[in-house]
Amino acid sequence: MTIRLDGKQTANSMMATLKTEITALKAKGVTPGLAVVLVGDDPASAIYVRNKQRRAEELGINSVRRTLPKSATQAEVLAEVATLNQDPSIDGILVQLPLPSQIDENAVIEAIDPAKDVDGFHPLNVGKLWENMPRIIASTPFGIMALLEHYHIDVAGKHAVVLGRSNIVGRPMAALLLNHDATVTIAHSKTQNLFAITKQADILVVATGQAEFITADAVKPGAVVIDVGMDHNAAGKLVGDVDYASVAPVASAITPVPGGVGPMTIAGLMTQTVALAKRRVHE
Numbered sequence: 001m002t003i004r005l006d007g008k009q010t011a012n013s014m015m016a017t018l019k020t021e022i023t024a025l026k027a028k029g030v031t032p033g034l035a036v037v038l039v040g041d042d043p044a045s046a047i048y049v050r051n052k053q054r055r056a057e058e059l060g061i062n063s064v065r066r067t068l069p070k071s072a073t074q075a076e077v078l079a080e081v082a083t084l085n086q087d088p089s090i091d092g093i094l095v096q097l098p099l100p101s102q103i104d105e106n107a108v109i110e111a112i113d114p115a116k117d118v119d120g121f122h123p124l125n126v127g128k129l130w131e132n133m134p135r136i137i138a139s140t141p142f143g144i145m146a147l148l149e150h151y152h153i154d155v156a157g158k159h160a161v162v163l164g165r166s167n168i169v170g171r172p173m174a175a176l177l178l179n180h181d182a183t184v185t186i187a188h189s190k191t192q193n194l195f196a197i198t199k200q201a202d203i204l205v206v207a208t209g210q211a212e213f214i215t216a217d218a219v220k221p222g223a224v225v226i227d228v229g230m231d232h233n234a235a236g237k238l239v240g241d242v243d244y245a246s247v248a249p250v251a252s253a254i255t256p257v258p259g260g261v262g263p264m265t266i267a268g269l270m271t272q273t274v275a276l277a278k279r280r281v282h283e
């Protein structure tokens with residue numbers, strides 16, 4: 001029987017713990033504050049922003065959104081970040097990616113105070129993760145590790161193949177799996193014999209942004225398959241990067257889309273926002 005890795009349910013149980021922690025923080029006069037900067041109208045970002053806002057409200061996290069038009073200048077985005085860096089009520093700052101092409105993404109990420117970089121994208125936090133001295137970890141890989149732990153799936157010694165090498169997902173995922181003693185292969189659009197490699201994976205994490213790209217013939221029987229994709233198929237339906245119908249019977253465990261990695265990303269973000277807010281108590 002294939003295990004359906006239920007991110008929705010796992011995220012809900014993480015929320016219950018967080019709620020208790022937030023109540024304790026509030027009793028000490030600290031309300032966790034999360035700022036989301038959204039520039040333009042990326043569809044995956046729109047889903048993320050909506051679901052985050054809802055979760056933050058449920059938990060009593062102070063979630064503020066700064067929306068800028070698609071035409072915003074780099075100076076305008078940097079000014080927004082600078083204001084949030086200075087705001088003592090804000091513990092975590094997240095700039096939704098991708099940014100419109102006129103804006104230098106790296107410059108914006110580097111402008112975020114690394115102590116408030118709740119996404120873990122600042123070079124300091126990236127470096128610490130690769131040193132296996134993690135501070136803040138990107139929410140999606142963090143959420144995926146939490147999901148694997150929840151289902152008692154141990155990655156140590158296993159061959160993990162990460163398909164995709166973005167700063168948001170692929171790279172931090174590979175670092176985290178390596179930190180947990182997996183043997184890691186990172187594959188991407190230039191990889192030769194791609195499916196011969198994915199077929200070797202005990203743990204296959206797919207983050208390509210290509211709808212239903214991975215089918216059963218690319219998967220080793222018994223593999224654990226993690227689908228990060230938030231894509232729309234030809235019919236306009238939300239699907240992942242994995243063809244769930246064909247892959248599920250082959251896998252030992254698999255995440256659905258929706259209800260898999262997405263809710264875990266949000267749970268990861270909320271967990272790290274609360275962790276950042278806790279520092280205010282000790283100051």
Ligand SMILES: NC(=O)C1=CN([C@@H]2O[C@H](COP(=O)(O)OP(=O)(O)OC[C@H]3O[C@@H](n4cnc5c(N)ncnc54)[C@H](OP(=O)(O)O)[C@@H]3O)[C@@H](O)[C@H]2O)C=CC1
Pocket residue numbers: 044140163164165166167168169170187188189190194207208209210228229230231261262265
């Ligand atoms: N559920 C969640 O929480 C989240 C979901 N997402 C979703 O995950 C997906 C990936 O996001 P993100 O990492 O930001 O995407 P990017 O577009 O930044 O990166 C995609 C990666 O996949 C590789 N790739 C693309 N096409 C192929 C191919 N045909 N064969 C092999 N490799 C390929 C690219 O290779 P190369 O580097 O060579 O170009 C690149 O490294 C998207 O659907 C996104 O919406 C993203 C973040 C969080």
Ligand SMILES: Nc1nc(=O)c2c([nH]1)NC[C@@H]1CN(c3ccc(C(=O)N[C@@H](CCC(=O)O)C(=O)O)cc3)C=[N+]21
Pocket residue numbers: 044045047048051094095096097098119139140168230238257258259260261262263265266
């Ligand atoms: N700086 C930054 N950090 C990110 O982590 C980031 C980003 N930018 N840009 C966009 C992508 C995309 N992303 C999603 C997270 C959760 C869902 C999510 O909640 N998914 C639900 C969808 C359910 C529904 O349809 O509402 C699910 O899979 O069940 C979707 C997408 C984070 N990203």
